[in-house]
Amino acid sequence: MTRIDFYQIAGDEHAFACRLIDLVYRKGHQIYVHTSTDEQARTLNDQLWTFKEETFIPHSLHSEALDVPIKIGFDHEPEEHQDVLINLSGQIPHFFSRFDRVAEVVPVDQNSRQSARENYAYYKERGYVLNYHEIN
Numbered sequence: 001m002t003r004i005d006f007y008q009i010a011g012d013e014h015a016f017a018c019r020l021i022d023l024v025y026r027k028g029h030q031i032y033v034h035t036s037t038d039e040q041a042r043t044l045n046d047q048l049w050t051f052k053e054e055t056f057i058p059h060s061l062h063s064e065a066l067d068v069p070i071k072i073g074f075d076h077e078p079e080e081h082q083d084v085l086i087n088l089s090g091q092i093p094h095f096f097s098r099f100d101r102v103a104e105v106v107p108v109d110q111n112s113r114q115s116a117r118e119n120y121a122y123y124k125e126r127g128y129v130l131n132y133h134e135i136n
Contacts, residue, residue: 008106018051032081033072036089090115
């Protein structure tokens, strides 16, 4: 069964996502990052290029169809990535259960927190293992 981790963050959502992507990738996982818009996907893609000067994180937008371990998309169901889903969209993607692990990032603003509460209740009602992490 899919493991769900909620990360309540106090700072910038994309900065945290870059750190999480780097950490998960360094542990040998494939990652699909699901965003809410094309603009958000492109912004995160650009930030990953400059995230750490001393390291390289192989990634691409889903639409680029490159063979890389990290894909970023907003309106696609990933075909090949079924390891870790990082959800930045605020909504539960219908394909989430194909993944071994889902990371739900919960930003500071109250609208996002309300969506996260609804997502948490959805997963809990269906019996998923939930973990909560408060990141400062």
